[in-house]
Amino acid sequence: MSATAAEPWIGRPLKRKEDPRLIMGRARYIDDINAVGQLWAAFVRSPEAHARIASIDTSEAKAFPGVHAVFTGNDLDLEAPLPMAWVPPGVEVKNPPHWSLAKDEVHHVGDPVALVIGSDRYAVVDAAQLVSVEYDPLPVVVDLEKAYEGGDLVHADLGTNQCHEWSLGGGDLDAGFAAADVVVERRIVNHRTAGAAIEPRGVLADYRAGSLTLTSSTQVPHFLRLFLALQLGISEDRIRAIAPEVGGGFGSKLQIYGEEIALAWASRKLERPIKWVESRTEGMLATHHGRDQIAYTKIGATRDGKITAYHTKILQDLGAYLMLLTPTIPSLGAFVMSGVYDIPAVQTDIVGVFTNKMPTDAIRGAGRPEATHQIELMIDQLADELGMDRLELRRKNFMRPESFPHETAIGVVYDSGDYPKALDTLLELADLDAIKAAAPAGKLRGIGYSTYTEICGLAPSRVTGPSGFGLQTGLWESAMVRVHITGAVTVYTGTSPHGQGLETTMAQIVAQRLGCDPQNVEVIHGDTGTGPQGLGTYGSRSTAVGGESVARATAKIVDKARQIVAHQLEAAVDDVELSGDKFSVKGSPDKGMTIGEISMAAYIPENLPEGMEPGLEELAFYDPENFVFPFGAHGCVVEVDPDTGNVDVVKYAAVDDCGPAINPKIIDGQVHGGIVHAIGQALFERIHYDDEGQLVTSNFADYALPSAADVPSFDLDRTETPSPVNSLGVKGIGEAGTIAASPAITNAVLDALRPLGVTFINMPLGPQRVWEAIQEAKA
Amino acid sequence: MAGSVRVTMTVNGAQQSAEVEPRLLLVHFLRETLGLTGTHVGCDTSNCGACTVHLNGEAIKSCTLLAAQADGAEIKTIEGMGQEGALHPLQEAFWEHHGLQCGYCTPGMIMASADLLERNPKPNEEEVREALAGNLCRCTGYHNIVKAVIAASETTA
Numbered sequence: 006m007s008a009t010a011a012e013p014w015i016g017r018p019l020k021r022k023e024d025p026r027l028i029m030g031r032a033r034y035i036d037d038i039n040a041v042g043q044l045w046a047a048f049v050r051s052p053e054a055h056a057r058i059a060s061i062d063t064s065e066a067k068a069f070p071g072v073h074a075v076f077t078g079n080d081l082d083l084e085a086p087l088p089m090a091w092v093p094p095g096v097e098v099k100n101p102p103h104w105s106l107a108k109d110e111v112h113h114v115g116d117p118v119a120l121v122i123g124s125d126r127y128a129v130v131d132a133a134q135l136v137s138v139e140y141d142p143l144p145v146v147v148d149l150e151k152a153y154e155g156g157d158l159v160h161a162d163l164g165t166n167q168c169h170e171w172s173l174g175g176g177d178l179d180a181g182f183a184a185a186d187v188v189v190e191r192r193i194v195n196h197r198t199a200g201a202a203i204e205p206r207g208v209l210a211d212y213r214a215g216s217l218t219l220t221s222s223t224q225v226p227h228f229l230r231l232f233l234a235l236q237l238g239i240s241e242d243r244i245r246a247i248a249p250e251v252g253g254g255f256g257s258k259l260q261i262y263g264e265e266i267a268l269a270w271a272s273r274k275l276e277r278p279i280k281w282v283e284s285r286t287e288g289m290l291a292t293h294h295g296r297d298q299i300a301y302t303k304i305g306a307t308r309d310g311k312i313t314a315y316h317t318k319i320l321q322d323l324g325a326y327l328m329l330l331t332p333t334i335p336s337l338g339a340f341v342m343s344g345v346y347d348i349p350a351v352q353t354d355i356v357g358v359f360t361n362k363m364p365t366d367a368i369r370g371a372g373r374p375e376a377t378h379q380i381e382l383m384i385d386q387l388a389d390e391l392g393m394d395r396l397e398l399r400r401k402n403f404m405r406p407e408s409f410p411h412e413t414a415i416g417v418v419y420d421s422g423d424y425p426k427a428l429d430t431l432l433e434l435a436d437l438d439a440i441k442a443a444a445p446a447g448k449l450r451g452i453g454y455s456t457y458t459e460i461c462g463l464a465p466s467r468v469t470g471p472s473g474f475g476l477q478t479g480l481w482e483s484a485m486v487r488v489h490i491t492g493a494v495t496v497y498t499g500t501s502p503h504g505q506g507l508e509t510t511m512a513q514i515v516a517q518r519l520g521c522d523p524q525n526v527e528v529i530h531g532d533t534g535t536g537p538q539g540l541g542t543y544g545s546r547s548t549a550v551g552g553e554s555v556a557r558a559t560a561k562i563v564d565k566a567r568q569i570v571a572h573q574l575e576a577a578v579d580d581v582e583l584s585g586d587k588f589s590v591k592g593s594p595d596k597g598m599t600i601g602e603i604s605m606a607a608y609i610p611e612n613l614p615e616g617m618e619p620g621l622e623e624l625a626f627y628d629p630e631n632f633v634f635p636f637g638a639h640g641c642v643v644e645v646d647p648d649t650g651n652v653d654v655v656k657y658a659a660v661d662d663c664g665p666a667i668n669p670k671i672i673d674g675q676v677h678g679g680i681v682h683a684i685g686q687a688l689f690e691r692i693h694y695d696d697e698g699q700l701v702t703s704n705f706a707d708y709a710l711p712s713a714a715d716v717p718s719f720d721l722d723r724t725e726t727p728s729p730v731n732s733l734g735v736k737g738i739g740e741a742g743t744i745a746a747s748p749a750i751t752n753a754v755l756d757a758l759r760p761l762g763v764t765f766i767n768m769p770l771g772p773q774r775v776w777e778a779i780q781e782a783k784a
Numbered sequence: 785m786a787g788s789v790r791v792t793m794t795v796n797g798a799q800q801s802a803e804v805e806p807r808l809l810l811v812h813f814l815r816e817t818l819g820l821t822g823t824h825v826g827c828d829t830s831n832c833g834a835c836t837v838h839l840n841g842e843a844i845k846s847c848t849l850l851a852a853q854a855d856g857a858e859i860k861t862i863e864g865m866g867q868e869g870a871l872h873p874l875q876e877a878f879w880e881h882h883g884l885q886c887g888y889c890t891p892g893m894i895m896a897s898a899d900l901l902e903r904n905p906k907p908n909e910e911e912v913r914e915a916l917a918g919n920l921c922r923c924t925g926y927h928n929i930v931k932a933v934i935a936a937s938e939t940t941a
């Protein structure tokens with residue numbers, strides 16, 4: 006970072022550049038975009054959780070006014086089933102075929118069986134109801150533990166419901182448990198949730214004259230282009246994938262969806278643009294879910310509170326098929342299973358299990374919220390068992406600040422951290438004890454803590470790629486920085502932000518290094534036709550990986566700029582540095598050129614150094630050497646009404662460390678949203694299937710997203726521990742709140758209920774479950 | 785399906801008239817017939833509030849009303865709230881206080897907040913939270929939305 010710039014753009018809470026179009030209602034989301042000659046699509050979805058398709062009669066639908074075509078699974082001559090990107094070396098992963106439209110069997114409610122295309126948005130929905138499908142029901146598998154044990158099968162030809170087994174461990178587990186004076190075991194359920202972005206998914210496929218333009222509410226336009234090419238057999242250069250304004254994703258749009266492929270196929274077939282936007286009910290049925298695992302955890306410690314071993318066996322409910330990253334999600338958690346603690350022996354054993362439900366995949370945090378929930382609950386349970394203060398137990402086992410970079414028992418190297426400092430800062434931020442003590446008569450208050458880390462900045466390709474973890478992709482990022490002749494700058498990033506404020510954050514990075522105003526730095530993203538290559542926005546990677554690639558492309562611009570200045574001002578290149586808004590010669594700050602003057606010289610190349618190309622534009626690819634590990638300490642006070650079981654969050658305070666803040670306003674916003682996402686899971690939200698595999702929570706009336714009235718305002722603070730992994734020192738922040746908050750809430754509820762004899766409880770902590778726990782403890 | 789009805793209403797100060805299917809929702813009339821796409825759709829059960837507009841001066845969810853039911857009404861959408869260089873105080877406050885991330889809920893939030901400030905010009909935090917309980921946001925955690933609404937209430941007389 007240029008320490009000499011007079012205007013330190015990095016670190017300033019600037020208002021976001023992206024906001025004017027959003028606050029004026031002028032943004033263009035997928036449903037705001039239409040093509041000339043466009044048709045509409047509607048999907049016919051299975052009402053059965055598991056059935057053989059006996060027959061499909063589309064004649065009535067085809068005859069409906071305005072209908073152009075009706076397609077079923079066997080009509081779609083695609084090159085391959087929908088993609089799954091994980092081939093871990095030495096591990097067998099059973100991957101049943103998954104098609105855009107089911108071919109012979111349906112495996113979950115909402116599985117699409119037919120596609121109706123017509124000229125009117127309302128009429129295609131009417132026509133879809135006229136497609137008559139006869140189903141022969143098959144046994145339905147819903148319960149995760151029963152599915153794991155055997156019995157009825159989701160995919161009969163696999164002969165088992167177990168998809169794969171995967172383990173990660175290090176240290177001597179047996180010796181660790183042998184050395185323990187106390188061993189605590191728990192069964193921790195992390196229930197199924199929905200990403201529930203407020204913008205539904207939508208697709209506009211437009212195939213004409215041999216080329217396909219596919220606009221989709223996606224987090225990953227480049228992956229989408231690749232898979233469209235592979236699925237449809239179209240050369241990648243003739244496909245343009247566009248993510249327009251995207252109204253939130255939270256992982257649910259990090260996917261290659263059957264609807265995207267089916268619409269592209271149909272558009273090619275009919276040579277017409279075709280659009281589809283899901284209804285919320287469709288979204289709940291057929292946009293991938295998250296979480297849904299049961300962990301059997303076991304932790305051992307000496308009497309004085311030194312943790313000696315930690316073992317977790319995880320059953321992951323995969324749902325009916327493997328989508329892009331489905332089976333990898335619990336493994337992401339396994340990399341940080343021991344959290345912020347120095348534990349000599351750690352082992353995670355994962356079994357993926359099929360059920361007749363919508364597939365699970367990445368939802369905000371993806372595996373890391375589950376892992377954090379487990380270790381942070383276990384720490385409190387262990388403290389209880391030891392009769393030790395839970396913060397003292399945490400402090401006793403924290404990785405020491407001086408031990409970084411810290412290699413854990415399983416061989417993961419945490420880049421940097423100062424966990425005691427984060428906890429101290431939290432305790433200064435809010436007097437939780439006083440708030441707890443102020444409980445009104447008849448109410449119970451409890452305090453919960455969560456000291457967390459996460460692994461993000463996906464990812465060093467060497468570690469995550471085909472011969473490492475087994476993802477069939479690199480996870481680098483690229484950026485192009487173009488300084489125009491006027492000195493205005495356009496940045497093209499391969500990331501694909503959808504609410505994260507990257508246009509502002511990246512503009513600040515560039516402005517800092519070029520001495521210009523971020524207002525004159527435009528950031529373009531989400532279009533494979535205009536940008537450089539990239540891999541999208543997820544896994545808290547867009548600043549740590551995408552931002553770093555922008556910084557590196559900018560550094561190349563700076564190199565060239567300094568050469569031009571040195572040449573024109575007859576100085577040594579090494580003596581040219583950025584000072585204020587000028588690249589000037591050391592010692593004579595008035596002798597210098599602004600980036601606008603330099604670019605003018607670069608584009609009107611009358612006086613450039615010998616052999617230098619004209620223009621001022623650079624590209625950089627960046628593949629990180631390691632992950633980054635943000636961390637922090639969260640604490641809250643909840644109030645339980647013992648008569649109703651209702652839980653209120655009275656106070657929530659959080660200290661997060663994502664390295665040096667580029668835009669504190671944006672970082673705080675990410676933390677707020679992340680916390681509420683996790684409070685939602687802890688207290689309100691649950692995707693619920695009944696015993697027949699019917700989705701009970703299929704809309705926002707039944708799936709309870711937290712509203713403004715359900716949550717408090719937050720007290721936030723930050724510590725800043727730079728990462729040595731990238732030149733900005735930054736770590737991710739998009740998922741941090743979600744990773745940290747569910748154990749803080751759960752631990753607080755347990756703290757409140759302990760006087761009543763309740764010692765353990767699983768989320769979601771709705772009134773009924775809490776009330777039942779109280780009654781059970783009384784009995 | 786059969787037939788059509790003529791609806792006429794004033795939208796953001798301009799008179800609009802069209803022949804529409806009787807079952808056309810007001811939100812689709814605004815978005816598709818008039819091209820005012822700032823009003824969004826986020827659900828099918830009247831829970832999310834992304835579609836909030838003003839009908840005769842009051843905030844309503846335009847997905848729960850047929851266009852025909854709004855015949856003769858005065859409608860205001862986000863496009864009628866402010867312009868570049870002349871933003872509505874709530875738009876300014878949402879921008880200043882980072883009351884939005886993806887922006888999808890934002891038009892509805894602003895319309896619902898404007899309705900609140902009309903009825904209660906100086907709300908406290910709890911009143912803001914209660915008033916916005918019918919508008920869901922997945923991104924912001926509401927903290928900065930509440931802050932923005934209170935800030936806007938302080939800048940308007």
Ligand code: FES
Binds near residue numbers: 826829832845848
């Ligand atoms: S779209 Fe109207 S309330 Fe959700």
Ligand code: FES
Binds near residue numbers: 923
């Ligand atoms: S800003 Fe994304 S839903 Fe509110």
